[in-house]
Amino acid sequence: MKRLIACFAVLSMAALLFFPAAGDASGRWLTLTADVAEDYLVLPDDEFTGDVTVTFLGDCTLGGEKKSRNSSLGFFRRVEDNGLDFPLREMTRLTLHDDLTVANLEGVLTDRTLERVEKEYNFSGPTAYTEILTSAGVECVTIANNHSHDYGEPGYADTKAALESAGVCWFGTDAPAVWQSDDGLQIGFIGVSTSLSGNRYDRYRRQVEALKQYGCSAIITVMHAGTEYSYTAPDTYQAQIAARAAECGSCLIVGHHPHVVQGYDIMDGVPVVYSLGNCSFGGTTHAKDSDALALQAVLSFREGVLTGMALHFYPISITSDSRYNNYQPCFLSGSDAKRVLDKMKKSTGQDPGPWNEETGAVVTVEMNNPDQ
Numbered sequence: 001m002k003r004l005i006a007c008f009a010v011l012s013m014a015a016l017l018f019f020p021a022a023g024d025a026s027g028r029w030l031t032l033t034a035d036v037a038e039d040y041l042v043l044p045d046d047e048f049t050g051d052v053t054v055t056f057l058g059d060c061t062l063g064g065e066k067k068s069r070n071s072s073l074g075f076f077r078r079v080e081d082n083g084l085d086f087p088l089r090e091m092t093r094l095t096l097h098d099d100l101t102v103a104n105l106e107g108v109l110t111d112r113t114l115e116r117v118e119k120e121y122n123f124s125g126p127t128a129y130t131e132i133l134t135s136a137g138v139e140c141v142t143i144a145n146n147h148s149h150d151y152g153e154p155g156y157a158d159t160k161a162a163l164e165s166a167g168v169c170w171f172g173t174d175a176p177a178v179w180q181s182d183d184g185l186q187i188g189f190i191g192v193s194t195s196l197s198g199n200r201y202d203r204y205r206r207q208v209e210a211l212k213q214y215g216c217s218a219i220i221t222v223m224h225a226g227t228e229y230s231y232t233a234p235d236t237y238q239a240q241i242a243a244r245a246a247e248c249g250s251c252l253i254v255g256h257h258p259h260v261v262q263g264y265d266i267m268d269g270v271p272v273v274y275s276l277g278n279c280s281f282g283g284t285t286h287a288k289d290s291d292a293l294a295l296q297a298v299l300s301f302r303e304g305v306l307t308g309m310a311l312h313f314y315p316i317s318i319t320s321d322s323r324y325n326n327y328q329p330c331f332l333s334g335s336d337a338k339r340v341l342d343k344m345k346k347s348t349g350q351d352p353g354p355w356n357e358e359t360g361a362v363v364t365v366e367m368n369n370p371d372q
Contacts, residue, residue, distance in 0.1 A: 019139070019169040026099065027181040029140055029169035032210060048185045049302050054220070055094045056295040057103035058256040058276035061147070061283045062087070062132050063125020064107075066116075068285075075125070075282030075327050084129070087280040088136035090320065090330045094296055095137040100179050102189065103133065103279065104224065104256050105141035105170075107150065110158035114151040122150040123283055127158070130166035132280075140169040140177060144191025145224040145257070148172065171222075173200070176207045178214055185301065188216035192223040195237045196244045208248045218252075218299055218306045221245040226258040226275055229288060233262035233274035233347050246270040251306055251367065252297055260289045261340055263348035264311065264363065271311060271365050274348065278318045280327050287325050290317045291340045294329075296360070308367050313352050314360040315340035333357060 019029040061075075068074035079086060088095070095101040107123030108114075109130065116122040133141065141163065149156050163170045171177035176190045188211030196204055211219050223245070227235045234242060238255065245253050246267050253272040255262070262275035277292030296312040315337040320330040332340060337355045345351045352361040 019164070019167050027179055029177060029179050031169055031171060031175050031177045032207075032214075033175050048181075048183050048217075048304050050300075052100075052181065052185065052187065052299045052301070053098040054187075054297045054299065055098045055101040056222070056254045056273075056276060056297070057088075057091065057095075057101070057138070057279040058292055058294075059106045059145075059259065059278045060088075060103050060141075060280045061107045061123045062105065062109070062129040062280070064123055064282040065121060066124065071285070073285045073324055078327050079129070079132070084131040085135040087132050087327050088138070088329070090328060091279070091294065092136050093331065094294055094314065098137075098296060099181070100140065100187075101136075101138045102140045102142065102222065103138050104145060104222070105133075105143055105159070105163075106145045106147045106224075107282070108148065108155035108159050109162040110151065110155050112154070112158060114155050114158075116151055117149065119150070121147070121283060123147050124151060124155065125282070127162035127165070130162050130168055133168050134166055138168065140171070140179070140189065142189070142191040142222045142224070143170050143172040144193040144222070146193060173203070176211055178211065178216060185304070186214060186216045187299070188212075188214070188219040190219065190221050190245075190250070192221060192225065192241050192245070194225055196241045201244060204244070205248055208250070212249070217301060217304055219250050220297075221250040221253045223253060223255045224257045225255060226262065228258050229260055230258055231260055231262065231343060231347055233258075234265075234272075238274055242267055242270075242272045246272075251299075252309065254295060254297075259287075261291050261293055261343045261347070263344035263346070263350055264352065265348050265350055266365060269365070269367060271309070271363070273311070279316075279329050281318055281325070282327055285325050287318055290319055290325070291332075291343065292316050292318050292329065293340065293344075294331075306367050309365050311363040311365065312360040313341070313344070313363070315355065
């Protein structure tokens with residue numbers, strides 16, 4: 001592991017943004033909001049040996065379309081009636097007992113009346129909805145997705161400002177993030193939306209190099225890509241992102257966007273989870289498919305080097321009410337859990353293994369001499 005101890009160059013654009021960890025998690029987060037200069041000093045520190053547990057949640061739309069604000073079945077009314085802790089209350093079984101939690105925030109958080117971008121769906125919610133995240137121990141979100149700009153750059157800026165004010169870290173296509181443990185271990189996170197073609201790939205490679213220079217012992221890529229409501233993975237862009245991310249040194253790739261469960265694969269020793277599906281999804285009152293996944297990745301380090309990981313797949317339903325989507329995901333068990341795991345296996349041919357109520361379905365991966 002490496003620890004940043006001095007910097008001889010000034011960041012060219014904006015300062016680093018630091019966020020204390022929320023909930024019971026330790027360490028702190030920072031968003032790298034500018035290109036990192038190359039010439040600074042880092043001190044190798046290879047003392048950390050142990051595990052780090054990271055929870056990943058799929059698409060979280062905290063709000064919905066403006067026309068649904070007064071709907072009796074809409075997200076807004078559900079939260080008004082049950083409190084801000086309602087949507088992710090059940091997920092705290094994982095999120096309050098890990099080291100860090102990362103969710104996909106798919107939508108805009110703003111208190112302003114903004115002009116929407118012309119598209120089929122535009123999702124937004126008030127900035128107070130950041131408490132939905134903090135109450136559930138979600139310390140960081142990716143905003144690298146196709147709904148973060150539903151209200152243009154003003155909405156995107158409002159979302160980032162709301163998250164920062166609440167102490168929730170973010171990363172997007174424009175900035176990666178770093179988690180620093182109390183022991184000095186650093187893990188980097190990069191968000192990818194749609195593809196890694198052309199300039200997007202060039203920017204991604206620069207972000208990877210920045211995280212490596214910052215001394216990250218592991219780099220995780222979170223991709224928002226794939227074909228909506230397709231149970232077969234990967235499609236062309238998912239395969240492209242996974243291949244290029246693995247080649248650049250990502251140790252884990254976690255995806256969402258298809259709104260349904262897709263399986264996993266191991267690409268040159270790098271695990272790729274193609275789609276977790278939705279989580280607390282305020283975009284619809286009646287989902288086409290309520291099956292989804294929560295993922296916990298346990299990363300094992302020896303003297304600062306990532307040696308392996310265990311992927312714990314937890315089948316969930318995006319609603320705890322079978323009649324309609326009530327926006328409160330809950331854990332599945334028995335034949336329901338098996339149904340979700342079967343969808344994973346059918347998607348990629350990789351069997352996630354038997355389900356256990358406490359540990360989920362567990363896939364163990366040994367790393368191939370990672371160069372982080």
